[in-house]
Structure formats: structure tokens, C-alpha cells
Amino acid sequence: MTHFEIExxxxxxxxxxxxxxxxxxxxxxxxxxLFEPIEGKEVKKIEMKIDKxxxxxxxxxxxxxxxxxxxxxxxxxIMSSLQISNEIERIGDLAMSVIKRAKNIKEKHDLxxxxxxxxxxxxxxxxxQKTNECIxxxxxxxxxxxxxxxxxxxxxxxxIIDKIIDEMKSHSKVVVSGTNLxxxxxxxxxxxxxxxxxxxxxxxxxxxxIIKHDKFEDLNIDTIE
Numbered sequence: 736m737t738h739f740e741i742e743x744x745x746x747x748x749x750x751x752x753x754x755x756x757x758x759x760x761x762x763x764x765x766x767x768x769l770f771e772p773i774e775g776k777e778v779k780k781i782e783m784k785i786d787k788x789x790x791x792x793x794x795x796x797x798x799x800x801x802x803x804x805x806x807x808x809x810x811x812x813i814m815s816s817l818q819i820s821n822e823i824e825r826i827g828d829l830a831m832s833v834i835k836r837a838k839n840i841k842e843k844h845d846l847x848x849x850x851x852x853x854x855x856x857x858x859x860x861x862x863x864q865k866t867n868e869c870i871x872x873x874x875x876x877x878x879x880x881x882x883x884x885x886x887x888x889x890x891x892x893x894x895i896i897d898k899i900i901d902e903m904k905s906h907s908k909v910v911v912s913g914t915n916l917x918x919x920x921x922x923x924x925x926x927x928x929x930x931x932x933x934x935x936x937x938x939x940x941x942x943x944x945i946i947k948h949d950k951f952e953d954l955n956i957d958t959i960e
Contacts, residue, residue: 746795
């Protein structure tokens with residue numbers, strides 16, 4: 736292998752590592768929301784690892800640009816890696832914010848059951864997992880699945896949030912917990928958006944085309960099963 740090929744492999748490897756760490760953070764944030772509040776120390780350690788890997792990706796890309804002249808396909812991968820790394824870092828930050836909010840939600844289990852939040856939260860875990868797999872496999876059908884899942888997550892999230900707000904208007908005692916819950920759900924929605932953005936960057940790497948505003952017709956597939 737040439738030095739250039741080694742650097743590209745290293746870049747892909749670091750991307751997979753940072754994605755895997757982010758999936759773990761999302762899982763911890765969902766656990767904190769659905770079950771008991773957790774200590775943020777371990778998650779903070781993961782966040783610091785993600786930040787270090789983000790810097791590592793910048794360094795690898797700078798090294799490649801300084802010493803090599805990448806062809807179009809490699810250039811797309813390098814440029815997209817920088818963007819993907821930024822998206823993943825934001826996912827980690829949002830996951831940490833969810834964990835902090837979860838500590839301030841009283842009578843959490845009643846609210847979660849009443850508004851069917853568990854299913855919504857599990858979809859967040861799923862889209863994070865699919866996104867990390869997408870980075871590895873660069874599979875176009877998986878990209879489409881992520882975009883569709885994000886669309887459904889946003890619709891479900893908005894529906895749940897509207898119900899919580901109605902509950903807060905009717906029962907003042909849930910205002911504080913309801914507010915923290917709404918903010919946590921908004922953070923989870925944003926995590927889903929960042930996952931969708933990652934999928935779009937992967938699509939660009941594969942096809943040299945940009946998906947505009949989650950338009951499925953931009954994808955070269957007929958249906959999503």
C-alpha cells in the first residue's frame with residue numbers, strides 16, 4: 736500500500752471509531768431518559784474521546800492535502816469526512832444534553848408511558864446505529880432508510896411534543912418536568928437530523944451528487960422496504 740492509501744484507511748478507521756462512540760452515547764442518553772438518571776462522568780469521558788478523534792480526523796485530512804493531490808472520488812471522501820466528523824461531534828454533545836435534562840424530569844415513568852416516548856427513543860437508537868453502519872458500508876438503500884426514518888422521527892416527535900404541551904396547559908404541576916422532557920425530545924430530534932446529514936454526505940461520497948432536502952427521488956433506488 737502507498738502512504739496515501741494508508742492515510743485513507745486510517746481516516747476511514749477513525750471515522751468508524753468516532754461513529755461507534757457516538758452510538759454508545761446515544762444509547763446512554765436514551766437509557767437516562769427512559770429509566771433512571773445516570774452519572775455523566777462516563778459519558779463525558781466518551782465525549783472527550785470523540786473530541787480527540789474529531790481533531791485527529793482534521794489532522795489526517797490536513798496531512799493528505801499537504802502531501803498528496805487526491806483524485807475526485809478520494810477528494811469527496813476526505814471533504815465529507817470532515818463534515819461527518821462535525822455532525823458526529825454534535826450528536827455527542829446533544830446526547831450529553833439529554834442526559835442532563837433527564838435528571839430534572841419528575842414522575843418520568845408516568846410521562847413516558849402516557850406519551851409513548853419509549854418507541855420514539857428506540858427509533859433514535861436505531862437511526863444512530865444505521866448511520867454508523869452506513870459510514871462503513873456506503874449502502875444506498877441504507878441511506879434511504881435513514882432519511883425515511885428521520886422523516887418519521889420528526890413527525891412522531893412533533894406529535895408527542897404537541898401532546899405534552901397540551902398536558903402542561905391543563906395540569907400546571909407537570910410544567911417543569913414537561914418543559915425538560917420537551918427539550919430532551921427536541922435534542923433527540925436534532926440527533927436524528929445529524930444522522931440524516933451524515934447519510935447525505937455518504938451518498939455524496941458514493942455518487943458525487945447532493946441529496947436536496949431529504950428528497951428520496953434523488954436516490955437511485957425504486958423503493959424502500
